[in-house]
Amino acid sequence: MFAQSTFQWDYYECDTEIRRYQMNHMLKFNLNGEQVEVAVKSNEKLLDVLRDKLGVVSPKFGCGVAECGACTVLINDLSVRSCITFAVEVEGKNVVTLEGLQADGPTKIQKAFVKHNAFQCGFCAPGFIMSATELIAKNPSPDEEEVRHALAGNLCRCTGYQNIVDAMNEVAEDNRRGVK
Amino acid sequence: MKETLKVVGHNAVRLDILEKVTATAEYTDDIAFGPNLLHMAVLGSPYAHAEIVSIDTSEAKKLPGVKAVLTGKDYPEKFGLYLEDKSIFPVDRVRQVGEQVAGVVATTYEIARNAVKLIKVEYKELPLILDPYDSVAEGAVLIHPDLGNYKIEPWLNAQPGTNVAHLRQIRKGDIEKGFLEADEIVEGEYYIPHVAHTCIETHISVSKFSLDGRLTMWNSTQSPHTQRNIMANALGMAHKDIRVIAPPIGGGFGGKAGISMEVMAAAGAKSCPGHPVKLRWSREEEFSNSSQRTGLRNKVKIGFKKNGKIVAFKHEMFWDVGASAEYGSNVVNATGFSATGPYYIPNVYIDSKACYTNNPTCSAYRGFGYSEFSFGVESTMDRAAKILGIDAVELRKINAIKEGEGVAYDVPMNPNGLIECIDKVAAEIEWGKEEKSDDPNKIIAKGFASVWKAPAMPANESSSAFIKFSEDGSINILVSGMDLGQGFLTAMAKIAAEVLGLTLDKVRVELPDTDRNPYEWQTVASHVTWSCGNAVKRAAIDARNKIFDTVQRAHFIDASQLYLEDNGVKCTTQDSFYIPFSDFVITGIQTEHNTWIGGPILGSGMFMPEYTNAMVDPNTGLGGHPMVHYTVGAGAVKVEIDKETGRMKVLKMAEAFDLGKAINPDLAKDQINGGFVQGLGTALWEECIFNEKGKMLNDGFTDYKIPTILDVPRDMNPILVEVPQPDGPYGARGHSEHTMIPVMPAIANAVANGLGVRITDVPVTSEKVAMRMNDPKYKEDMRK
Numbered sequence: 016m017f018a019q020s021t022f023q024w025d026y027y028e029c030d031t032e033i034r035r036y037q038m039n040h041m042l043k044f045n046l047n048g049e050q051v052e053v054a055v056k057s058n059e060k061l062l063d064v065l066r067d068k069l070g071v072v073s074p075k076f077g078c079g080v081a082e083c084g085a086c087t088v089l090i091n092d093l094s095v096r097s098c099i100t101f102a103v104e105v106e107g108k109n110v111v112t113l114e115g116l117q118a119d120g121p122t123k124i125q126k127a128f129v130k131h132n133a134f135q136c137g138f139c140a141p142g143f144i145m146s147a148t149e150l151i152a153k154n155p156s157p158d159e160e161e162v163r164h165a166l167a168g169n170l171c172r173c174t175g176y177q178n179i180v181d182a183m184n185e186v187a188e189d190n191r192r193g194v195k
Numbered sequence: 196m197k198e199t200l201k202v203v204g205h206n207a208v209r210l211d212i213l214e215k216v217t218a219t220a221e222y223t224d225d226i227a228f229g230p231n232l233l234h235m236a237v238l239g240s241p242y243a244h245a246e247i248v249s250i251d252t253s254e255a256k257k258l259p260g261v262k263a264v265l266t267g268k269d270y271p272e273k274f275g276l277y278l279e280d281k282s283i284f285p286v287d288r289v290r291q292v293g294e295q296v297a298g299v300v301a302t303t304y305e306i307a308r309n310a311v312k313l314i315k316v317e318y319k320e321l322p323l324i325l326d327p328y329d330s331v332a333e334g335a336v337l338i339h340p341d342l343g344n345y346k347i348e349p350w351l352n353a354q355p356g357t358n359v360a361h362l363r364q365i366r367k368g369d370i371e372k373g374f375l376e377a378d379e380i381v382e383g384e385y386y387i388p389h390v391a392h393t394c395i396e397t398h399i400s401v402s403k404f405s406l407d408g409r410l411t412m413w414n415s416t417q418s419p420h421t422q423r424n425i426m427a428n429a430l431g432m433a434h435k436d437i438r439v440i441a442p443p444i445g446g447g448f449g450g451k452a453g454i455s456m457e458v459m460a461a462a463g464a465k466s467c468p469g470h471p472v473k474l475r476w477s478r479e480e481e482f483s484n485s486s487q488r489t490g491l492r493n494k495v496k497i498g499f500k501k502n503g504k505i506v507a508f509k510h511e512m513f514w515d516v517g518a519s520a521e522y523g524s525n526v527v528n529a530t531g532f533s534a535t536g537p538y539y540i541p542n543v544y545i546d547s548k549a550c551y552t553n554n555p556t557c558s559a560y561r562g563f564g565y566s567e568f569s570f571g572v573e574s575t576m577d578r579a580a581k582i583l584g585i586d587a588v589e590l591r592k593i594n595a596i597k598e599g600e601g602v603a604y605d606v607p608m609n610p611n612g613l614i615e616c617i618d619k620v621a622a623e624i625e626w627g628k629e630e631k632s633d634d635p636n637k638i639i640a641k642g643f644a645s646v647w648k649a650p651a652m653p654a655n656e657s658s659s660a661f662i663k664f665s666e667d668g669s670i671n672i673l674v675s676g677m678d679l680g681q682g683f684l685t686a687m688a689k690i691a692a693e694v695l696g697l698t699l700d701k702v703r704v705e706l707p708d709t710d711r712n713p714y715e716w717q718t719v720a721s722h723v724t725w726s727c728g729n730a731v732k733r734a735a736i737d738a739r740n741k742i743f744d745t746v747q748r749a750h751f752i753d754a755s756q757l758y759l760e761d762n763g764v765k766c767t768t769q770d771s772f773y774i775p776f777s778d779f780v781i782t783g784i785q786t787e788h789n790t791w792i793g794g795p796i797l798g799s800g801m802f803m804p805e806y807t808n809a810m811v812d813p814n815t816g817l818g819g820h821p822m823v824h825y826t827v828g829a830g831a832v833k834v835e836i837d838k839e840t841g842r843m844k845v846l847k848m849a850e851a852f853d854l855g856k857a858i859n860p861d862l863a864k865d866q867i868n869g870g871f872v873q874g875l876g877t878a879l880w881e882e883c884i885f886n887e888k889g890k891m892l893n894d895g896f897t898d899y900k901i902p903t904i905l906d907v908p909r910d911m912n913p914i915l916v917e918v919p920q921p922d923g924p925y926g927a928r929g930h931s932e933h934t935m936i937p938v939m940p941a942i943a944n945a946v947a948n949g950l951g952v953r954i955t956d957v958p959v960t961s962e963k964v965a966m967r968m969n970d971p972k973y974k975e976d977m978r979k
Contacts, residue, residue, distance in 0.1 A: 075445070129212050137212075
């Protein structure tokens with residue numbers, strides 16, 4: 016499974032011990048609806064592969080250890096912290112980032128976040144939107160406490176979260192009333 | 196022509212929200228620099244205080260992929276915002292754990308990190324100081340023996356031969372006499388630990404030194420022009436040859452004010468000309484080697500008359516500024532002038548000391564020292580209220596400073612709505628109404644605090660702005676303030692739109708680039724709406740005058756009859772007269788002879804407060820005008836406390852601030868909500884914990900808890916009060932930092948009101964509340 020790839024320049028730069036461990040692998044998965052193939056090292060994280068090798072930069076680096084939620088992506092419809100996910104783990108899976116969600120323009124959740132000025136610096140926004148998307152897919156009209164529990168793994172230092180909650184409450188209410 | 200405001204003061208969706216919600220905003224780390232990009236990693240000191248005996252970089256240099264290894268031998272230059280006590284890389288000694296000792300530039304970050312591990316450093320440990328009281332103790336080891344030789348702003352008073360980097364004294368009236376006149380004297384001693392900004396985006400700089408000798412930096416920063424100035428001085432380069440670009444910033448809160456790790460990225464780039472070099476802090480590095488909030492040990496002593504009037508106020512503050520005071524010295528200065536809180540007091544004695552320690556360097560943090568000292572002042576006020584038998588809110592109103600009354604340095608107070616803020620918060624929180632929990636094990640208590648803060652800045656800080664029209668009548672505003680999330684871009688757009696009769700969809704404001712955008716000191720001090728807002732307003736008026744001039748020359752209508760509305764020019768005496776901007780702001784106006792009058796419309800504006808003077812008498816703090824104005828406000832919380840476990844849940848908050856005029860009322864309220872929650876973290880949980888060797892033990896979000904969406908009150912009540920600032924744009928003054936300040940004392944006061952236990956050291960953790968609840972040592976009703 017750990018086939019040699021054309022990315023040999025990485026291979027030669029490491030010392031012997033690391034070299035054995037960092038064999039390249041040709042990873043195939045579905046990213047935002049399209050099949051991609053990319054050579055990755057076995058210890059490379061999904062976040063770094065998305066950002067540095069595939070140019071998909073909506074997932075952000077905030078901590079590197081799954082504490083802040085800024086790197087959240089969906090893998091087979093479940094929200095996952097891409098900073099602690101080995102890239103090789105998504106072999107054959109569906110990975111969705113914000114770029115994929117909004118391929119046909121901003122989603123209902125994004126529009127509600129715009130209307131409510133839900134973010135300030137905006138760095139945590141993509142992660143929040145991914146977690147919120149997972150919630151609404153499972154539970155289209157959550158109550159406020161359900162919203163808060165679903166988003167509790169995403170840290171925001173700017174807003175005090177009030178507008179994020181207000182926007183989500185509006186989405187839930189619209190869904191309850193069948194508003195498109 | 197109507198006088199009512201059409202844009203300013205109305206709610207609006209922030210200009211940059213769509214780019215943030217769609218991840219279109221390119222933060223520094225999102226920019227593609229191509230395969231030529233190099234990566235940098237830094238070796239941090241394991242010791243809090245040690246001599247550097249030797250550094251051996253030979254093994255690191257041999258690792259394939261390493262392009263350069265940097266130490267203090269190559270980059271010993273000193274730098275700093277107010278006091279140049281920091282080295283790009285230290286030469287002879289390290290002063291905090293994590294301080295950079297060497298840097299490696301390599302083709303990948305992984306190689307750079309591996310190379311860092313190959314650098315061998317021999318240290319000789321020195322005695323270390325971790326507490327500000329130890330810093331000023333007799334015989335303490337000197338952390339900066341060369342303090343007397345550092346370049347320093349003339350308004351700072353360093354004390355060479357000691358660990359005091361700056362001393363600000365206030366001596367107003369006669370403090371001895373004041374205390375003799377007092378009927379009650381209430382004293383307290385308080386402690387505030389270091390806390391961290393924890394922007395979700397860590398510090399990052401990408402720097403490129405091109406072969407033609409120019410340095411370009413993409414920095415996550417609040418201070419592009421100030422960084423350019425510091426870099427020019429440190430590297431001996433011309434300002435014009437340095438370009439600082441400020442992409443969107445993932446949080447600032449003061450932590451990205453001034454300059455810190457960016458100097459290392461610039462040094463790395465200088466060692467590898469032609470390559471962009473990226474230095475991005477890990478979360479651990481962000482905690483230990485960017486900056487933290489100043490720690491404080493302070494003693495408050497207040498003398499009251501029986502009627503509640505304060506007659507004497509003594510405040511000694513020992514600030515733990517950490518290993519460098521290059522920025523923290525100004526926190527010490529600003530609070531030295533202001534540590535009375537928002538009260539009129541005839542006799543004031545303040546000592547504010549910047550004490551070097553071997554803790555991480557401290558600099559600006561939202562609130563700029565006011566959160567720290569206000570905890571002691573507002574806790575003491577509440578204890579005094581109980582001793583005097585006066586309601587705590589009433590006691591604050593009795594002493595609330597009014598327009599024209601002298602502040603601590605005896606300059607008249609600006610117009611303000613402090614009483615209105617206090618009353619509105621008290622009404623919202625239903626002050627005085629006793630409330631009971633449904634759970635017999637829990638009580639419900641309320642706490643209150645009133646606060647103030649002034650922008651802390653050099654007397655000659657300044658802002659400037661350009662406005663340029665395009666063919667369709669839309670404008671681009673060029674400014675160098677940063678939108679940290681507070682809504683700066685939207686505020687500037689609204690101010691220009693108001694003057695120029697534009698709808699908001701015709702206005703674009705972009706983030707700074709020092710090559711193209713005009714000068715701004717820094718986006719700090721909650722002052723850009725006021726300062727840069729004035730510059731933008733003047734630039735808009737300049738553009739308006741040029742529009743009037745063009746129309747006057749083409750249509751022979753006197754400028755005094757013209758006004759701007761609906762994206763064009765109208766006339767007060769001819770209802771049918773209307774020329775849309777798109778007809779002439781680039782092309783000019785065609786005459787009957789087919790000649791053209793006018794040309795591209797541009798406006799420029801600048802602002803600097805011309806009444807400020809930082810050169811006070813160093814012994815008394817009097818004789819100058821160091822602060823421009825104060826923004827006042829009040830805050831209160833309703834807390835449910837478990838009587839067994841001490842666990843607290845904040846059910847409701849109310850905060851009111853007098854921001855003069857809300858340019859964006861909804862965004863202004865968002866600042867109150869966000870600042871309150873940041874304050875809530877520092878009040879209940881946040882604390883940088885160090886071991887006896889000065890190493891931070893909780894440098895990650897698992898052990899350093901910031902509030903999540905579950906931890907915040909469900910009932911948030913931001914309140915805006917508007918007593919106009921005479922020299923503010925449309926009367927505006929800042930309030931974004933202030934929103935944090937009331938929270939720590941309000942929580943401690945609520946705990947004291949509910950359980951009779953006085954917590955004098957934050958954070959007010961459940962553990963402390965539970966352990967001290969029945970300990971007489973912490974009982975509330977003490978005079979001392």
